[in-house]
Amino acid sequence: MNPKRRQEIELTIVTYLVTVMDERGWKVCAIDDGGDEDVSPKNLKDVIDTVFSVDYAIIKFEKNKRKHAAVIVLGNSGYDCISDHSASDNDDFEQIMDEVVYPFCELYEEEVMK
Secondary structure, eight states: OOOHHHHHHHHHHHHHHHHHHHHTEEEEEEEEEEESSBBSSHHHHHHEEEEEHHHHEEEEEETEEEEEEEEEOOOSSSSTOEEEEEOOOSHHHHHHHIIIIIIHHHHHHHHHOO
């Protein structure tokens, strides 16, 4: 896959992740970009700028004083840029990841595997 298309897919998926979580009450509270301190983004543009300035970042979400995270690794196949997320039995974070976000990512996996 050409690098430009891979980056487009990564951007689409990370944007989708943040948007879907926001719609369901999970707000981005910080991003670990490997620096000494977490970055506190003010909006989606800040999230995108921070995540795409490095190859590896952890987007931290918060809802009702509960916190979870999604690990973003850029530069592989694109559709797999969300490499991991925190697990949860006490809220809907994991359910949203499994039922909404990952199925969206799989749409791009078909394109990459052709």
